[in-house]
Structure formats: structure tokens, C-alpha cells
Amino acid sequence: MVTTSLSLTEIARNTQIAARQLAILSTDERNAALDAIAQALESATPEIVTANEADCQVAKQEGISQALFSRLKLGAAKLKAGIEGVRDVKKLSDPVGTVQIHRELGTGLVLKRFTCPLGVLGVIFEARPDALIQITSLAIKSGNGVILKAGKEATKTCQALVTIIHKALAETKVNPDVVQLLTTREEIRALLDLDEYVDLIIPRGSNAFVRYIQDNTKIPVLGHADGICHLYIDRSANLEKAISITVDSKTQYPAACNAIETLLVHRDIAYKFLPLVAEALQDKQVELRGDVITQEVINISAATEEDWSTEYSDLILSIKVVESLEEAILHINTYGSKHTEAIVTEDEQAAEIFCSQVDAAGVFKNCSTRFADGFRYGFGAEVGISTQKMPPRGPVGLEGLVTYKYKIVGDGHIVATYAGDDAKPFTHRDLE
């Protein structure tokens, strides 16, 4: 059984202790633990599938939506893909121990800055058991402990998974306490207060949920509440590309945070472009809402002020005609959530101005906003997308799970030697 009688604080303290041991293991030792987990999950496939069937049955009785049910369901095929994922994470390059600065400060006094694990992650996610497998792999790969809280519908599956993971880790150099599972909703609130033990919270879920987390903890939060992305069709756009990019950005996966919510169209091409794009979008069952000028050109319902700040996460798109590139940029900087913003144009200068003046993690020219994604960027794995200004920003791979330390090695060096009237100068010579 995973459930224990320890208090959450004791669990967190144990995780921190185990994580500090994990932090000093070698790349090979962490990779060996990932192998052991993959192997154990493979062997325990029937057990996991059975636990998941029990969860699915209860969820069905409680009338879970089809979308949630398909996320919860962990058949043998999806589990196999998850296990493949563990082995993929193992193959990623080690984010720990990268030397970022290596510098002689003075004779015999050497500074190194190198990456190291953050400590303990708190990850709160939906009723998707395969996410547990992925998050655990990423945590161990990056040398971090992890306290997991999954949607309650997945409790039995998650307990089975963590029991198997613990057994697998017990045979490796990694202390099983690095992975912990919480099973009650009340524990989320308590987790948010554990800033002494938890170094980063990664929430997945609705905008309102993420905002609740952000507003109720001192622990840094990696994630984003809103994904209000725009596509701006410039006067110099190629209309064929513009239509194709609009349709992809809206419909390729409308529930994604990088799908667009508002289309901005330059007035000079609005009369030509709007009827064409409306037809293409309506073919895909997209409901359109337009400002006054848009409504003069195509027959759609009205967009209100509220539409400009709404993330539909659905097949709905608001449209606004703008007088200029500057108005488009101003609209985006006012209503956008600093996630991903795109321009379609053949005018190099307009693209330059757009990409430098729009304040967002992603600024794209002549391509779909849907490319904003850690896998598509080549990060191998994505731990979240951040819309804050400070790094890590945008899609975050393993590098978001590490920090760095400064190490100085001397031989009795003191600052008094380098201060005052006879101060010895620093050499500040970068080393190989």
C-alpha cells in the first residue's frame, strides 16, 4: 500500500532527504533507476491494467465525461507507450552537472557554475495515470524528488503505479522516498504551505485551478493560467498561407493552450480575406464572432469586449479588423497572455517589428501557433509552458527542473588580499 500514516510534513521531509541523496548520484545511477522502473512496469502490466479498470468502472458509474474517461483509461497499449516514454527520458542528455562558467578569479582561486537539481517538485495533475509515469521519469532524470497528486478518479491506478515504482527503486541506488503520492484533495492546500521542503510546484489543469495555485503559495509555480493567443494577418500577407495557418492554429487541437482565440486582420486585406477564411473555418465547424467592421464584411455574430480576453478552448474564434500593424501589436500586448503570438506577412520589416515589439514567450512568422511545444522545439520532453517573464519561459524541458550553484575552490584565499589600497587585482580569466 502507498497510503501511510505519516503527516504530509513528514512525507515532504523524507522526500527532501531522499532527493538530497539522489542529487549526488551519477548519470548512470539515475539512468539505471529509469531502466528498473520501465522493466517493473512492463512486468506488472496486468496488475496496472486491472487497477485502472476498477478506477474506470467507478468513474463511469459517477458519469464521467467521455473526454475525461479517455484520459483516465490506461490500457496495455497506452501503458506500453508510457514505458517507452521512460526509456526516451533516459536517453535525453543529463541536465545535471553542466558547467556554465569556469573562471580563474585569481591565482589558485577558481570559480565554477554548474547545474544541479532543484530539490523537491510538487506536481498536481489531472486523472491521467500516464502523466504520473512521465513526471516521475523526468524528476529522477533531473535528480529531483517528486510529490505527486493526481485527479481522484485515478487513485487506484496511481497507487498501483507508485507501489511498483517504489519496489523497482528499492533495487537501485535511488531511495524510493523520492517519489510520493498524495491521494486527497485537502493535501493540495497543505502542500502549498510546505515552502521549506518543496522547491517548485507544477500544476496542470484548468486556468482557474492554476490561478488558485499561483495565488496561494510562496513556492515558485511553473505553468500558465491563460493561453490567449492571436494570429495577425498583415496587409502584405499571402492569403493562401494565411488561411491555412488560421485553420491550423484554431482547429488542429482547439483545447490546447497554443490554439488561437482571436484573429486580427489588417483593414487593407479584410474585404478579400475575411470571406475566404470564414468559409474555411466554417467548414471546420468554427463559430465566428466579429467586431463591427468584420460584421460589415461577413455575416457573423458580434464579438463583445469580453471576447478579447476569453480563452474559448473550443471551436470559437473572435475576429477584429485593425487599422495598422501598431494597432495589432497594441491589441495583443493588452489582451494576450504572453504565450504565443503570430504574424502572417511577406513584409520582412513588419515581421521584425511584430516579433520585437510583441511581448510574449513565442513570436512566430508565417507558421501556426500550434508549434509552441517542447517536443516540437526538440526538447525531448516538456514539463510545462510558462507565461511568466522571467526564465524559464515558454515551453520548458528538463532545464526547467534544474538550477545552478557557484563553487569556488581556493587554498586559503581571503578577500582582504583583494581589497584596500594594496589590493591584488582579480584575473577573471575564463578557463576551458
Place this chain on the structure above:
Amino acid sequence: MVTTSLSLTEIARNTQIAARQLAILSTDERNAALDAIAQALESATPEIVTANEADCQVAKQEGISQALFSRLKLGAAKLKAGIEGVRDVKKLSDPVGTVQIHRELGTGLVLKRFTCPLGVLGVIFEARPDALIQITSLAIKSGNGVILKAGKEATKTCQALVTIIHKALAETKVNPDVVQLLTTREEIRALLDLDEYVDLIIPRGSNAFVRYIQDNTKIPVLGHADGICHLYIDRSANLEKAISITVDSKTQYPAACNAIETLLVHRDIAYKFLPLVAEALQDKQVELRGDVITQEVINISAATEEDWSTEYSDLILSIKVVESLEEAILHINTYGSKHTEAIVTEDEQAAEIFCSQVDAAGVFKNCSTRFADGFRYGFGAEVGISTQKMPPRGPVGLEGLVTYKYKIVGDGHIVATYAGDDAKPFTHRDLE
């Protein structure tokens, strides 16, 4: 006059607009603005000195302490050094526009990650007018707007400085609105609520003040409340180095955050080392407080539990004898503020364990904790020292004032091409 009738929100909005214009200026244009500021401050030296004398006179009448007075005082010589500082900042390499990732995602689809300014900084500092000059230079160099709030004792000097800086900027490509001065304490609280306009708060001041800021804003805060640093003298320490490093770490500048507050001594060398180090420290007027075992060896007053978590910022040092390296690490990870921690040892393995298991921004072997400083690290300028886990961590140079953006350039690329059964594979080829 700098004082205006605009509301703080309007001021912040104007700063944001001006900062967005500044963000797209070239390196040369930003450097030219720094030249203009240095030139203007040079020409206006008498005016600045006069304004400062007025501040100093009021401060004296109000009975300001000698330490604060010497920070407030801005004579011609200190001003000259400040102006040299502006020219030094100009010479630093441009933190903006550095390409961090350049990668082909697919044929004709190219991703770039490059550094860009954060936006608007809110900097709250003591009554040190030379700090205003330095902060303004760093902000313009890094392409950011800055809202400044200095200690009230320096109001006249700061108003004079900002008036001169505004006049100088008016002759350059930089909109003078990038630099704003607040003059009342009430505005600090209001500033903390402006998360829509202000991207980073940098507070300088007492621990209690920094903690107040951290607890009362959603804006990221760069800084640290406490600086509780330790020096651990291992059983294998060279005693001569140990004494010299202890004296330097405690007395070279006891008010600094990187000075030590607690000395940890391995039991095996305590009887030999403690009398020697006590003599050296008492020669420098350091008050010593020890745990029970320390008191058995040297005649000093008792350290209480409270001492282990106190930042004296003064010539006081607590001393504790530990049974092992592990106990030293545990004490540091319990009471330290994750700032800078040092070990003195000739045992390479003990140093390795210490540096990897101690959780702090700086881990030093055989040198003084006082080396933890942006200038000493060769960053050219220091904007603050951060004790948080996430980067930027430790002494932060100009890189702490920039973030990054992802830019993708395509030619009509859509995600549908790279998804589904016929998915085209990504190339993920790093480019020069």
C-alpha cells in the same frame, strides 16, 4: 521638477511604453544614452553637490547615524566615481540579443531563442544617491525601464539626478520616461500591486523590509532576506588557513550578507583550533558565543538556539562543535539561508561531499565567504544576490535583467503536416 501630478499607474504605463521603445534600440543607441548621461552628470556636478548638501543638512538636523550619513553624502569625488561607473557599464557586453538556441525544426522552419529585456524594473533602495546612478545605467544597458524609489533622506539629490538624466536622454533615442522617480513611502505599497506594468522588483534594505516586499507582491522579487552563512572547519583543515579564512569571513566587512554568522568546528580539532581562532577573533573585537562543548574549551558566553538562526550583521560570531561532516551539513541545511557556505579542509573527498550536499547558491572550499559577490565573480556589475532556488541564483549580474523569447520563422508551415499517421518528422538540427 521630477514630481508630477500623474497617478502611479499612469507613470508605470508610461514607463512600460517607453521601455518597449527602448527594447528595440540597438546596442550603440543604448550606449550613446549612457554616454549622454555620464556627460550631463559631469557638467551638472555643482548642481548635484548642492542638492546633496541640502539633503545632508536636513539629515544631520534629524540626527541621522554616521553610517547612514556617509552613504547619503555625495561629494564631487564620489559622484566622479559614479560617473566612471556609468562608463564601465557601457563597456560591459550587451546582455540583449544573445542567441541561445538556433535550430531547424523542419525544412524552412527555424527556431531561435534570444535574450530580450524584461520590461520595467521596480528598484527600492536606501538613501544612497550613487546607487540611483548605477541602477539607471544597468537598466538602460539591459533595455529596461526603471521605477526608482530611494530612501527619503536622499530626495533632493535623487530629484536633481533624475532631472539631469531626463534632460540628457531627451537628446538621445531613449525616451526619458524609461526612468521614473517615486518620492513617497506610500508609493512603495502601490508599486507592489502593479504586476501588469512592473516585471521585477529589486529591493535593497533590511531583512525585514525585503521580507515585507516578498510577502506583499505577485511580482517576482530579486534579492534575499537573510544572509546566514557558515564556515565549517573540518578535522583535516590546515589550521593556519582556517584561522585566516575565519577572520576574513567574519571581520572583513561584518555588515555584508556574505559574512559568516556561525563557525562550525569538527570535534577532532576543536581543542587545538578553538583557542587559536578565539584569540585571532578577539583581537578584532569579535564577540563569541559558543555551544556547551565550545564553552568547555574556551571561556566565552553561551549560544542559544536563537543564535543559530540570527544574522548579526555585526562583530558577533556563534560557534558550534560538530561530531562529523554530516552533522555540519545538516546544521547548515537546517539554519542556513542558502546564500554562501564554506569548508576548510585538506581532504578532497570531504570537500566534494560538502559542496554537493550543502544546499546554497555558493559552496566554497578553502576560501572566504566574502568572495560571494558579482564584481568578484567578474560580472562587472551586480544587481543583487538571490537566495531563491530557481535561477537567477547567487550574485546576479546583467543577465538577471533579461529574459528570452522564442522566435519561429516559417513559410506557411502548419502543425497538421507534422501530426497524425502521415506525420512528417521534425529535423531538429542545430544551426550555427
